[in-house]
Structures are given as C-alpha cells and as structure tokens.
Amino acid sequence: MKWSRYKNLDEIVEHDDAELDSLKKRIFFAALLILFFAAIIVGRLWFLQIYKGEEYRNRSENNRVRMREVAAPRGSIEDRMGREMVTNKPSFNVVLVREDSNDVDKLLKNIALALDLDISRLWDKLRDAEHKPKHLPIRLLEDVDWETLAYVENHNQEFPGIRIETIPARVYHYNNLAAHAIGYLGEISKKELANRNSEIYTGGDLIGKMGLERLREADLRGEKGSSSSEVNARGFEQQLLKNIEPLPGNTIQLTLDAELQKVAEDLMDAGDKAGAVVAMEVKTGRMLVLASNPVLPINQFVGGISHKNWNALLENPKHPLINKVVQAMYPPGSTYKMMTAIAGLSSGVITKDTVFYCPGHYYFGNRRYHCWKRGGHGAVDLKRAISESCDVYFYQVGLRAGVDKLAEIANMFGLGHKSGIEMEHEKSGLAPTKAWKKKNRKQKWQEGETLSVAIGQGFNLTTPLQICLMTAAIANGGKQYVPQVIEKVTNPEGKVVDQFEPIVASEFKDDNGYLKLIREGMEEVVQGRRGTARKVRIKGLTIGGKTGTAQVVRLKQYKHLKEEDIPYKFRDHAWFTCYAPAEDPEIAVTVLVEHGLHGGSSAGPVARAILAAYFEEPLRLAAEAKAAAEENKSE
C-alpha cells in the first residue's frame, strides 16, 4: 500500500545535525518567552486577587445584592370599645423597575394599551421618579383590582420590568366615620421628604396627611423592614439572603365611640345637615364624638385625589373640608347665657331670686333691643330666664356685670382660647373684652355691644368643641378638662406606651353653688313645662341643656319672610348643648347645625339620639328593675 510520494519515509530525514542543533538551541528562547508571560499572568493574578482582592470582593457583593425596603404595616386605630376602625390589608400596585426593561418607552406603551390607561399619566409618574435609582420600583397604578392583578401576573413575560408590589393599605371599617379626626394617608411629597428624616422616609412612602394619621405619624408608621436578595445580571432575584421583618406601628385606641359617632354622623347626614356634633365625658375630658358634617369622603383620597373631586369638595357650600368641631367659629347664641348668668352671680349683681321684668324689649341708649319673644316673658328670675332664654333678663345682667367680667368667666369655661385638643388648626374663638376692641378695632367699647355679647351675639365666636367643654364644666362643677382623643397607645408587643390621664386645665371655684343654679335652669330647658328643648326629653333620663340660635346676618329684607323662604346661607345656625344625667352628669353633648334655624328642633334631636344611644343599656336595665319592683309590689 502506498502511503506517500516517498517510497520510504527515511528519504526525508534530514541529515544536517548541526542545523538541527542550532534550531533546538532556539527553543530555549521560546521557553524564556513562555516564562515571561507566565510571570506577567501570575503577577496580574496576585494584583487582582491579593492586592485588590478585598475591593473586588466588595464590588462582587454589591453587584449581586439588592436591598429593598419592606413597608411596615401601619398601626391600627380602634375606638374606646376596641372596635377596629382603621386597619390594614394587602394592596397591590403595578410597578415599573426600569433596570429590568431595555425599552421603557415601548413597555409603557404596551402596558397602557393592555390595561387601558392614559399613557401621559404614566409618563408623569416616571418623570417624578427620574432621580430614583434604577432598580427601585416606580408605582404606575395603585391598589389595583384582582382582574388587573391576574392579568399582569399572567402576562409578565410580555412586560419585562413590570411587576406587582404588595404593600399594606388602609382599610376603613366604618368608611368615612370620624374622617376629620382620623385623617388620611397620601404619598409623601417632595417637600415633606426634604423636611423629614431621610433614614425613615423614602419617595413613594405613605404618610399621614391629616388628622391623627398625621399628628400620630410617629406612633403609627412602625419601622420598615428590608429584604436583601441576590440578583443576577438581568436583575432577577435568585434567592433571599437576609430578611428583616418590618415592625408594625403602634395601635391607637381612641376615646371616641364609633357607634355614637355613627349615630351622630348618620343623623346629620340623613337630615342633610352641615355642622358639628361633639360629645365628651364630663368628668374626664374623654371625647366620645367628634363629628363634622358633611363627612370627608376619605376613599377619594386613597392614591391621590383627582382635581375634579378636589374642586367639588372646595366648592361645596357645606364645606366638607373644614373640621367644624374645631376649625369653624360661630356666635354661641343663647348657649352663652349661662356664662352671663355666672358672671352676674359671681360679680354679685344678681342672686338667684333677682327678678327682671321682660316686656319683650329693652331700651338702652336710644335703641330698642328685642327679646326673641316679642310678647315678653313678664317677671323673670334666673331659672326661668335660662329655661325660657329671656334676652331682656340677660341684657340687664350683662350690662351690670360688664363685658370684661363676661369674658373672664367665659375664659374659665374654655371659651376664647384653644383647648389643646389633638386636632389640627384649632381656632381659639373670641370672648371679647374692651381691651381686645381697643387693640384690634382701634375703637372704644360701646356699652350697647355688651348687650349683644350677653346673649351670645356680637363679637362672640366659639367652636362647637368649646361649647361642649363649657357645658361639661358646668355639669362637673367647674373643672375645665383638656379634651383628649386617645385612650391608649399600644406597641406591637402589647405594651402600653401612652395611657389616658385626665388633665384639668383650669377650674372655676364654685364655692357658692352658682353652677347648681345654672344646672337647675338648664334642666328646666328640657324637663320644664315651658322649656325650649322639651322635644329632647328621654323617658327615665333627666337632661340639662340649652338651645341657641346664632344669627348669621341681620338683614331687614328677610325679617318678614317665613323661615323656609330665607336663602340657606342667611339662615341662623342652630345650637343645642346638654348634659345627662342631671343628677350626676356623665356626658355632655353639643350639636351645631349650620343654618339650622332653631336649636330645639334642628340640633336637639341629634343630641337626643346620642344620649339615647349612650344610655340605652342603663336605661333598659333601670326600666327592667322598675318593672320587676312594680311586679313585686303588686304581688
């Protein structure tokens, strides 16, 4: 078999041994070359792995570990009975992680098309978050429904970079109940972010924007957790490395009674009434009801309120944005007459037996001041003056005591200054004095103005809360409690970190039993034959109260019109304030109905409903006991 063109392989063996030797000598240089490069490579390895090893080690750690914050469940809010008012549920957001997408433009277009969204809104969100690191999620859609959630999860291959983020969201078990007091959450604004501790907050966090959610942010927010995951070069998480569970926020138990609050809000709402309902424990300062109607539609605020809804709220003539409990001021009207009476008694210008004659009007200067009852009350003593709310009586008491004395007493009972309640933008109201007028109006006090002040008109301004505090102080013998809304704050381990303590702000020393006289008058208002609030009576319960009408405007053109024909915004505000049981008062209730005309008929029923609800159980027990006793007797 022929294998090659040579007959014999040995024909091609070279025989020049010298040449072969010189060739082989050159192999030595090749060995040097290999050695040289081997040295370079080992040297370089030493440089990278030993000299710079730690640095590269850190870089490889940073390469692969991605830390994400885990939102802490916010503290819940309960009412005084432990009923859950606000808790959390998982909420699902559609988020974009720019790092995982190679074409954000196209992705947004696709997702907008798939979910039927307005792409310009998505662009806005992207622009707002432009400064964020690329691996942090940007929320495109918040609190999506199950359908959207399922769609996005099932089509995640088509939308690289779009993910679902689960965060705790607020659940309002009583819907908008006590919305002004509790408040709402919103995404932290750039301004808030700049002002707050950057270790606690990051962009996209939810933060209390109003009410207790804002005031008690530090209690409620809890502590964020974090999860460190190993990610690959494409940003997909491979495994969890470290997980720090978030610490839930503290639970806040309110002094508010959700059921009473509901009675108040529902009744106001049913009557389409704007105004405020305040109820409190007279011997502690615990606030039971803090209702402001119309209620704030809190669900509209979740995830940011739309311009349309916001403008609707702004333009609503009933001002739902204002917390009327503390942020709106009204003339106290006849509810102020107790102040005038106490001023008269304590300055000695009247006693309980002092009688003034009311012909239906009173002349002062060259003006004629009317009593609300044009026919006049005739001879009126203190008790009757309060129960029938005789203006003429209080004109004269006010004149004799002087406006500064009225203001002094009013201040002691909580009027004219802030109460210190844990609510935002509380107004101080106004208990006018001569000095006040001099300072603010640059005018001398006119004695005629004292007459207006004495019946709660004129410069007088109060918040519904202040009238309730005044009523409570009358009922409890003169103690001015600081109104409080928080019963206790409990941390996640169950430890109470903040417990309610009654705080007395000031006290009226009632050594001569003046308040008892006032209370007798107030009792007559409800229980008496000619009282102005007889409709409020509840069987088995003695109630002391006072109606009031706060004049909005004094216009001649409306004088002859029937009440129903007066335009809404010019109608008088209606007050009713009361306490019960009269024998040993526990609770004070104040109701203000804006443009409600008459305290007894408009505000009274709301207060009555609250009392009925509050005393339902004791009243039922008392009735049963009584029935049983009678049965025994008849046997």
Next chain:
Amino acid sequence: MPRIDRRLLYSFDWILLAILMGVCGMALMNLYSASYPPLPYGIPPYIKQCYLFLLGLASIVFILCFDYRELHFWNYPFYILIVLLLLFVLFAGNSAGGAQRWINLGLFKLQPSELAKLALVVTLASYYSRKEQPGGYGIRDMVTPVLLTLLPFLLILKQPDLGTALMLGIIFVSMTVFAKVRWQTYGLGLILCSAAGVFAWLYLLKEYQKRRIETLLNPAKDPMGQGYQILQSKIAVGSGEFSGKGYLEGTQGHLHFLPERHTDFAFAVWSEEMGFAGSVTFLSVYFCMLFWGLYAAMTARDRFGVFLSFGVVMLIFWQAVINLLMILGFLPVVGIPLPLVSYGGSSLLTTLFGLGILMNVRMRRFQVGQNADK
C-alpha cells in the same frame, strides 16, 4: 500499513498524557460549575465536552498509528480541505452575531477556522523543515509561507473573526522567527505589516472591532459596553482573593454578571471559585504542559518533529496568553478561547489533535523503524 512497533509503545510519553488528563480534568470540573445550575433542557456543556474529549483521545490514538512524517504528504490535502471548508462557511455557514463561522455537525458546530490554525502549523512546519537555509530565510523564501498564511487569514478575516485571523498571523510570525530569517526580511516584513495595519484600520476593520481596541485603551469610556465585560471579569477574578469563593459558589459566574462564562471567560470562573491558590495551581499544570511540549521539540528526532512540536506549543501558548490577558483586563475582548478549558468542540479537538502530533513526535523520537539500524 501503520507500523506499531512494540518498542514504540515503550517510548510513549505517559507524562504528557498525565499532564493532559490533569488539565482536562480541571477544565471539565470548571465547565460543570460554569454551566451550573444545569439548564432544564439539552445536553449540558460539560457532558458534550466530555464526549468531545473522548473523541479527541480516540483521535490521538489514531494519529499515533502513523509516523508523523506522513504529514509531509498529507499537509497539503489537509490544507486544501480546510480552505474549502472556510470557503464553505463563508457562503453557507451558520451565522451568529453577524459572523459566519460554523458548520453544524449535530454534536457540535465545526469551526473550520480552529482547524485552520493547526493546518497552518503543519504546513509551515513541513515547508521550513524541508527547506533548510543555514543563513536564514531570504525574502524570496518567504513568498510561499506568506501566501500559505494569507489565504486562510483573509478568509477568516472575511467571516469576520479578527481574533482567529490574528492568531494565524501570530503562528506564522512565531514559526518564521523560530526558523530564522535574515535581517532584511524582518525589515520588509515590518514595513508591510504596518502598511497593512493602517490600511486595515481605515478600510477593513468593522466598527465593533475598532471599538474593542478603543475600549482597551480607554475602558472608562463605556462602562456598560465592552468595558463592562472586562470589568465583570476583573471583579470575578479579584473577588476570588487567595482561596476563592469555593467550588460552585462563585457569584459572578452563576448570576450571569460574567459574560461568556463557559467559553472565553471560563478561567475567570475558576479564578473566582478557586482563588489565587487554585489559579496558580492550574496555571502551573498548564504551563508544565507547554514546557513539556518544548521538551518534545528538544528531543525530536528531526527538523520536522522540532517544527511540529514548536508550532503546536506556540498554537496553544499564544491562545492561552491572549485569553488570560483578556480575562485579566490587559487585552480587549477578541474571542480567543483558552485551549482545553473553554467550551467549544472545534477548539478542543484541534488542540487535542495538536497534542496528538506532539505525542507522536515524542513517541518516535528515537530512530525506530526499518532504517533504525542504518
């Protein structure tokens, strides 16, 4: 008939085989890690590489059956076959990433450019060994070897595969310098090369090839582009520190930060997991193989044996050096594998064929055969 003399078996180079097995064992182990965790479909790369390794060993046995001097005759048929294959891939090959380099053979994709390296080594060895020039080769002597190199060089450049094409050039230069040329030949060569280089930069190089070279000169220019790969490779190697992160524990590789982790950057996976100690151990064995190859050249019976051994060693050495310097951040990403370590059938088989030739030269280092006693 192939002559397998019993005496030939005695002179078989077991040490070279042992070194080869050592290198391949570590390489397969590394490949397992580089392709870990295994994909749920297909044959895992390390299994494929195992098959090819066995195929390569079988080929070595086959090669050993023939006297390497037969290559004096076979080199041109081989050479022409390779050129035809190169022409074939240029017109009908599988393309990937804008280059046409492969012929799909099922088990692996044949990359004729890899075989071309070995074919060039054999061809040049045959040429230089038969044409002795004691005073060094003149310009006229260089025409044939230059043309022999230029033909596959241009075909591979056209694919385009700059790295492999340059590799052919380097083999040519190494072997020619080794064969000894006259000084004026150097001068002319230098001038021609510079002119070709300038011409290539201006008219022939593709944008991406230029960018690779630019990136090397200024890596900060594009941290996420070409420089990104080099950076990730450096992080992988550096983060191994002295003792490494442990086998299968490398994060750079397993989390895909490392590009081409089972092919061009396979050694970075080893470095990350085995650290400085492991890397030096591996390199020691690897370079032992190269030195042993030079020893084979030293002990070769004839000129052809010397050139063949030297050429095979240079073939492996230069690829290894370029690949390692790239992984360590000294060279641009040029797509040169680390022979025996990088995943890829053509490269592995070519290298094993080369080592087969080396063993052949070693086995027939004594004057054996019918004329041994002459």
